[in-house]
Amino acid sequence: MLDAAYKLVRPLLFSLDAESAHELTLAIVSRAPFLAPRRPPPPSAAVEFAGIRCPSPVGLAAGLDKDARALPLWERLGFGFVEIGTITPRPQPGNPRPRIHRLPQVRGVINSMGFPSDGAVQVGARLARLKESGRWPSIPVGVNLGKNKETSEEDAAKDFAEVADRLALFADYLVVNVSSPNTPGLRSLQLTEPLLRILDSVLQVSQEKPVFVKVSPDLALDNLDATIRAAVGAGAAGLVATNTTTKRPGLPEHEGTPGGLSGAPLFPIASPGVHAAAAICGELGVPMIGVGGITGPEQARDYLDAGCAAVQVYSGLIFEGPGLPSRINRQLFGA
Numbered sequence: 374m375l376d377a378a379y380k381l382v383r384p385l386l387f388s389l390d391a392e393s394a395h396e397l398t399l400a401i402v403s404r405a406p407f408l409a410p411r412r413p414p415p416p417s418a419a420v421e422f423a424g425i426r427c428p429s430p431v432g433l434a435a436g437l438d439k440d441a442r443a444l445p446l447w448e449r450l451g452f453g454f455v456e457i458g459t460i461t462p463r464p465q466p467g468n469p470r471p472r473i474h475r476l477p478q479v480r481g482v483i484n485s486m487g488f489p490s491d492g493a494v495q496v497g498a499r500l501a502r503l504k505e506s507g508r509w510p511s512i513p514v515g516v517n518l519g520k521n522k523e524t525s526e527e528d529a530a531k532d533f534a535e536v537a538d539r540l541a542l543f544a545d546y547l548v549v550n551v552s553s554p555n556t557p558g559l560r561s562l563q564l565t566e567p568l569l570r571i572l573d574s575v576l577q578v579s580q581e582k583p584v585f586v587k588v589s590p591d592l593a594l595d596n597l598d599a600t601i602r603a604a605v606g607a608g609a610a611g612l613v614a615t616n617t618t619t620k621r622p623g624l625p626e627h628e629g630t631p632g633g634l635s636g637a638p639l640f641p642i643a644s645p646g647v648h649a650a651a652a653i654c655g656e657l658g659v660p661m662i663g664v665g666g667i668t669g670p671e672q673a674r675d676y677l678d679a680g681c682a683a684v685q686v687y688s689g690l691i692f693e694g695p696g697l698p699s700r701i702n703r704q705l706f707g708a
Contacts, residue, residue, distance in 0.1 A: 376696035383694075391473035391482070399443050406446040412699040414451055418706040422660035422682035423583035423610045425513050425545050429453030429706070431673065431698045434664050434685035435517035435548065435587075436484075440491040441499055448512040451699035455510065456685065457496075458517030459550050462535040464492035465521055468555065474630060480668060480692040481624075481639070484617070485632030487555045488519045493539040500543040513545035517587070518575065519556070526558055526567060534574035541580040549575060549609075552589035552616035554633045560589055563596070565603040572607045583610030588650070590615035590643040590665055597646060601653045611660040611682075614650040615643045636688035640666025644675065651680035668693055670704040677705075 386394040402409065414429035421427070432454040433447050439458060447455040467489030474483045490496075503509055520532035537547055549571055551562035562568055568586070575584055586604045588597065601612055617633025620642055624634075643665025654661040663676030664685035676684045689697055 376694045379694040379696070387475070387477070390471060391475050392470060395473070399438070402446045403443040406443065406449060409446060409449045409695065411449050412451040414453060414702040415706045418453065418702050420453070420683060423546060425454070425583065427453035427513055427683065429702050430677065430683035431701050432456060432662070432683055432685045434687040435459055435550070437687050437690070439489065440496055444503060444510055444514070445508045448510045450695050451702050452512060454513040454515065454683070456515035456517055456548060459488050459490065459519035459553065460493055460496050460516065460536050460540065461488050461490040461519045461521045462493050462532050463521050464495065465490055472632065475691070476624070476627070476636070477692070479624070479636070479638050481634055481636035482688045482691065483627060483630050483632045483634050485555045487522060488553065490519070493536045497539045497543070500540070504543070514543065515546045515548055516540045516544040517548045517550050519550050519553070520559070522556055526561065529562055529567065530570045530574040533571045534578050537575045538578040541578060541582050544582050546583040546585060546610070547575065547579055548585045548587050548613055550587045552587050554589070554617060554619045563588060563592060563600050565599060568600065569603060569607050572604060572609060576608050585609060585611045585613050585662065587613040587616055590618045590639065590646050591620065592646065594646070594649055597650060598653055601650060602657070605657045605659050609659070611662070612650055612654055613662045613664060614647050615665040618642050635666070636692065637666055637668050640672055647676055647681065648679045655680045670701045673701045674705060
């Protein structure tokens, strides 16, 4: 029923610019999450990683519910966990619009959002109200941490720690996001020395919540190996791989479009890195969350078979509809 309803409204949503459609959808579902019938995962789908128990390994990636406006909705769709953010210490508007471009012919999205965020204080107040109201979801909630655009590389660790300090109370896990292509200089923080400074600062205020590191699909395999080993050695609980890509495979008309590419075109780019990273994480004995181009059960199965403890989806929802997590659960784990 939900997928059928989405097919009816999708032409209307696609007639709007991508960000307006996104905001309209979140505004509606944040006020009436009951519009989505509950689709709990089958018991056989349950997993545990880093001490976090999830009813399904299929999670919602960061970026869709940046400011935790629709948190009660996601478990109704069958997600086993949800990651909010990226959240910055101070409010910031992000990059100028338009900054999201749908590519329906390839089921892809290019976004150059630049971490628009209500800021840690306001998001924290929203989460506190949700807890007090008794509407907190029963699935685990991760918090994706970022830095403000104007913050220098030298001061980046303070920004990440400030968000962690304010929001660790609400989190089942934290994610250090040093891999978005849309904040100048952010990806340079994946290098060993700045990453270790960030992790040290975040771990001091993490309230013993597991801290993951999110990496780019454009990281060379040698650098990926070094980044993972350094992060785990410094105390990271695991890895999230990958973020969006600056590459434009088969999309010459978008070579000059700024931002990160996600959706179906990302999968063949992300998959080699996901497989390599999962092998390294397996060797080190830490879990990995695989994300990047999952549009159906086939891609989810590929990442899980590669050794990922869990997977995340985002752009796939835009083209496949809100029934996607339930469909993945059903096809991979049964009725």
